[in-house]
Amino acid sequence: MNVFIAGGTSGIGYALARHYLEKGDVVGICGRNPGKVIENSFENLKIFQADVCDLHSVNAALQSFLAGDRNLDLFINCAGSYAEDVAGKISYEEAEEMLSTNILGTANCFEAARKAMKGQKKGNIAVIASVSGIMDYENSSLYTKTKRSVIQMADAYRRALKPFRISVTTIAPGYVDTEKLRQLNHNNLDKKPFLTDVQTAVVIISAAIENKEKLVIFPTKMKWMMKSLSILPSFLLNIIMYRKARWMKDDRP
Numbered sequence: 001m002n003v004f005i006a007g008g009t010s011g012i013g014y015a016l017a018r019h020y021l022e023k024g025d026v027v028g029i030c031g032r033n034p035g036k037v038i039e040n041s042f043e044n045l046k047i048f049q050a051d052v053c054d055l056h057s058v059n060a061a062l063q064s065f066l067a068g069d070r071n072l073d074l075f076i077n078c079a080g081s082y083a084e085d086v087a088g089k090i091s092y093e094e095a096e097e098m099l100s101t102n103i104l105g106t107a108n109c110f111e112a113a114r115k116a117m118k119g120q121k122k123g124n125i126a127v128i129a130s131v132s133g134i135m136d137y138e139n140s141s142l143y144t145k146t147k148r149s150v151i152q153m154a155d156a157y158r159r160a161l162k163p164f165r166i167s168v169t170t171i172a173p174g175y176v177d178t179e180k181l182r183q184l185n186h187n188n189l190d191k192k193p194f195l196t197d198v199q200t201a202v203v204i205i206s207a208a209i210e211n212k213e214k215l216v217i218f219p220t221k222m223k224w225m226m227k228s229l230s231i232l233p234s235f236l237l238n239i240i241m242y243r244k245a246r247w248m249k250d251d252r253p
Ligand SMILES: NC(=O)c1ccc[n+]([C@@H]2O[C@H](COP(=O)([O-])OP(=O)(O)OC[C@H]3O[C@@H](n4cnc5c(N)ncnc54)[C@H](OP(=O)(O)O)[C@@H]3O)[C@@H](O)[C@H]2O)c1
Pocket: 006, 007, 008, 009, 010, 011, 012, 013, 030, 031, 032, 033, 034, 036, 050, 051, 052, 053, 078, 079, 080, 081, 082, 101, 105, 128, 129, 130, 131, 172, 173, 174, 175, 176, 177, 178, 179, 180, 181
């Protein structure tokens, strides 16, 4: 299988790349900082520099990967930007990066993958959203709102690409123990409920993709907690989610 992973230079994306490489697949990964990949002992790993916010850049990386008539079996978009923006302020630069990476970047990845797969009349596209995106309430964070957009964009592409036998899987994880999450939380993840280790996340994500599931929310406890909360009226959710966020922040250095 030929697998391309946007945002594959670290975290969940890189762990997924390793998973497919260990299965014997040929894997292309891209990110803005390919030098971040410290371990590159895999013969079948191709690394590209690309910014998902620039469609030409993603297309160029993908076309280089597919050079020599390689088919594209699976495209996974793991590129994403997140910050601690629930109970505090984020800078203009953080907000801009979040909006462009999570929304424009997602659209660009769908476009690049769609273009490559359309002629083949087969293929899978997967995108990493977030469990927070399944909730709809007025005061949700900017991050939550961008991830809600990712889920909705994926729904639209799923419908549009069905006639071309291209499936779309949306992944909505709860907290996954990655270096980025640790950096943002001063290496203290004690207050992240139902934290999933990255290897478990890879098992769940790859199984969902293989089974061509439409939407996968994990871990299960987080899924049911979010689903139960989402039936509450928006004003109540605003209060509960804000208090939860404050509690998570309170004992920070
Ligand atoms: N960890 C969690 O708890 C969690 C929970 C729910 C959802 N998620 C989502 O899962 C995804 C991966 O998160 P992670 O924790 O693994 O973080 P991460 O290690 O920071 O992974 C993000 C990846 O995206 C790439 N990237 C960011 N902006 C990009 C851009 N403009 N163009 C190309 N690549 C870009 C980064 O590489 P470069 O620096 O090389 O560009 C990196 O490879 C994100 O979408 C995140 O929102 C994470």
